[in-house]
Amino acid sequence: MAEIKTKSKKNFTSYLDSEALNGSEQAILNPKLLSGELEVARARNVLLFSPTSKIKDDNGIAGVLVVTNFKLSFLSFDGSHTSSIYQENIFLGKNDVTLSNIDYIYQMNDRKKRLVAPNIKILSKLDVLHIICKNFRVLKFGFKRSEVGKGKHIAEALAKFAFPNRHNLLFSYNYKENYYNTLRNISMFNKKMDWSHELLRCGATGWRVLSREREDNIxxxxxxxxxxxxxxxxEIEYVKLAESFNRSRAAIWVYSLENASLVRMAELIPTITDTKQENKMLELVRKCDPMMRQPCIMELNKCLPSIQEVQASFLKLRELCTPDCTRQFMVQDVRFYTLLDKSCWLFYVSLCLKYSNDAAMKMRGRETVVLQENEGRDMCCVISSLTQILLDPYYRTLNGLQSLIQKDWVSLGHPFSDRLGHVINSDTTEQSPLFLLFLDCVWQLIQQFPEEFEYSETFLTTIWDSTFLPLFDTFQFNSEHDRQYAHKNEHLILRPVWDWGEQFSDKDIVLFTNPLYKKPAEQSRKSMAFLPPTAIPLPGLHQTGSRITMHVTQMATVTNQLPEDRFLEPKTTIRDLELWTQCYFRWQPLLEIKNGGYPQIDLYNRIILSNISKLQQALQSHDFDDLPTPTNESENVINGVGPMPSISSFFPFSGNDTNSNELADILTLSYDLLTDGSIIDGLSLSQIPD
Structure with a gap:
């Protein structure tokens, strides 16, 4: 990573000319600019093409293309840039991408394709810009209708602003809007109290928090x-021993199950050949176990891919998921599974799940596990986080996952800036999307255990998108040290990404929850509603007594495939895994299923919950006038609520033809049911009898 201590220079360059500010279109088509955001280049009469369409004038949407120091924004003349995709980010329009999200830019002229980068000459006559984003989005812009030189004009601006060589050139340093923290239930693990509470929650009595009062003591x-x-x-002995390990990262505790602990540790410095110091550290770990059992050491470098191998796999996967044209799509489609297999992506997902499951099984057997790799902050993050998700239902909740990422990734120093390519430096081998690999593994777990997770795949996809939104500091730094330095010396305003109300409205946040989630018994909050003596209880609920509860016998019958303690044992072979289509294919219109796909099933489940919520309210208020009335008009009508809303397979990231307000009402009702507790707390839809 480039040294972030370098002071920013007054070297801002604008690529605007006076001609770019003329014209009636520009009076209307101006992007929404944030505090500190500046427009640096503009081109009129630009054509936006579909990712796989041919580059023809009659195939594109005409509009204005604008580059700022924060984003690339396209505003269409016909207003289609304002048409709704269901998820609407407050900071980005439909055809906007942040500069941090841009990975590769290609300049095309007479079928010649060349890379756009800070040190590469831009073609004087540029017909097309082809942009590949880190989140698999593809953008194609044509300049044949634009004024002469405008393609080069835009390309030069992107080459300058999309590939910063210093961290303090990121837009987050310019964005000075005040932030008022509203987070309440997420542990940030940047205070001693958070770690102390985690030790107490896990019952880890053999460990203690090491705190440094000043950063210069670290x-x-x-x-x-x-x-x-x-x-x-x-403290003195520990620090002295730690000097023998890479980055001084000796044994660091992250989790305990009964007396078994999960520990992360770097390898010894390569110049140290004597393992005496490592043995001393492992002996200290052994003494933390009341039974004094030897810990199990998992050497991750020997069983998992390197960061370079993960990056190579990612590039192959993205190439497969971002075809240039329909012809390439058809050629790849014939050999899709062969090409997917050659990318090794699912193989690496399989390995991560396998070794996480191995670690979890050892801890269930009351054996302490030490995860060891080079610096202890790459694959250690992946395996440690997945192991805790397998063992602890708390980390399968919304607040739990966010706290877990803060603990194992953010606080313990996963180098997000290097791995996600926020800053471009000479060492390109540092870039590797390990965080995406982790999110993919979590997505696989949700597919295998849909009732066990409070969060949805949409939440995971949104987290991935947010890693490239530099307004929020969570995924922007290599370490807490760098974050605090930027805050104090560069006056960066810290905004955690977990305050989702900063980015999205309620209609979007409701989709972060999973309607199939079944809360653990100790977390379930029973509804205080009472049944009238003449009421007919809902199926699956007690008929005796006044309080609405769930049949314990039925719960035991339905969940017998899971251990009583709710440990997860996933299938880890490649044949048991799937491709995360929402995340990887959502920008490809050719692959979207109109009015179908899993989101339609998910919506159906939410509508059922919405109807149950209405019934509960009617029982409480004794007012049944607003209840749905049965109808036989159409198979697409559910209990009289009207026609089934039609959404497509990449919802909520694709175009939405359904009335958004009507859809939002349905989703909000089901969300209230999921988050506030209800008569079916602890009862998933799969448990409701036919």
């Missing part, structure tokens, strides 16, 4: 100010 900048070490060692 032995290595990748370490946070607070982390957990063995209780039996003094």
């Amino acid at each position: 032995p290595e900048r990748t370490l946070p100010m607070h982390y957990v070490i063995p209780k039996t060692v003094t």
Whole structure:
């Protein structure tokens, strides 16, 4: 990563000319600019093409293309840029992408294709810009109708602003809008109290929090100010031992199950050939177990891919999911599974799930597990996080997942800036989407255990998109040290990405929850509604007594495939895995199923919950006038609520033809049911009898 301590220079360059500010279109077609956002280039009469369409004048949508120091924005003359895709980010329009999201830019002229980069000459006559984004989005812009030189004009601006060589050139340093923290139930793990609470929650009595009062006392900048070490060692002894490990990252506790602990540890410095110091550290870990059992060491470098291998796999996967044209799509489609197999992506997902499951099984057997890799902040993050999700139902909740990412990824120093390519430096081998690999593994778990997760695949996809939104600091830095330096010395305003109300309205946030989620018994909040003596209880609920509860016998019957303690044991072979189509294919119109796909099923489940919510309210208020009335008019009518809303397979990331307000009402009702507790707390839809 480029050194972020370098002071920013007053070297802003605008590529605007006076001609670009003329014309009636520009009076109307101006992008919404944020505080600190500046327009740097503009081109009129640009054509936006579909990702796989041929580059012809009659195939594109005409409009204005604008580059700012934050985003690339296209505004169509016909107003189609304002038409609704259901998920609407407050900071980005339908055809906007942040500069941080741009990975590759190609300039095309007379069928010649060349890369656009800061040190590569731009063609004087440029017909097409082909942009590949890190989140698999593809954008094609044609300039044949534009004024001469405008294609080069835009390309030069992108080459300058989309590939910063210093961290303080990111837009987050210019965005000075005040932020008022409203987060309440998410642990940020940047305070001693958060780690102390986690130790208490896990019952980890053999460990303690090591805190540094000042940042200059931290032995290595990748370490946070607070982390957990063995209780039996003094701070001085621990720091001295840690000097023998890469980045001074010796044994660091992250989780405990009964007396078994999950520990992360770097490898010894390559110049140290004697393992004496490592053995001393492992002995300290052993003493943290009341039974003094030897810990199991998992050497991740030997069983999992390197960051370079993951990056190579990602590029192959993205190439498969972003065809240039219909012809390439058809050629790839014939050999799709062969090409997918050659990318090794699902193979790496399989390996991560396998070794996470191995670690979880050992901990269930009361064996402490030490995860060891080079610096202990790459694959350690992946395996540690997945292991905790398999073991602990809390991390399958919305707040739990966000707290887990804060603990294992953000606080303990996963180098997000390097791995996601926020800053371009000479060492391109540092870029590797390990965080996407983790999210894909979580998505696989949701497919296998849909009742066990409070969050949905839409939530995971949205998290991935948010890694390229530099307004929020969560995924922008290599370490807590870098974050705090930018905050204090560069006056960066810190905004956690987890405050989703900053980005989305309620209609979008409701889709972060999973309607099939079944809360653990200890978390379920029973409704206080009482049944009238003459009422007929809902199926699956007690008929005796006044309080609405669930049949314990029925719950036991339905969940017998899961251990009583709700540990997850996933299938990990490649044949048991699927491709995360929502995340990888959502920008390809050719692959979208109109009025079909899993989102239609998900919506059906939410409508059922909405109707149950209405019935509950009617029972409580004794007012049944607003209840749906049965009808036989159409198979697409559900209990009289009207026609079934039609959404497509990439909802909510694709075009939406359904009335958004009507859809939002349905989703909001089901969301209230899921989050506020109800008569079916702990009862998933799959448990309701036919």
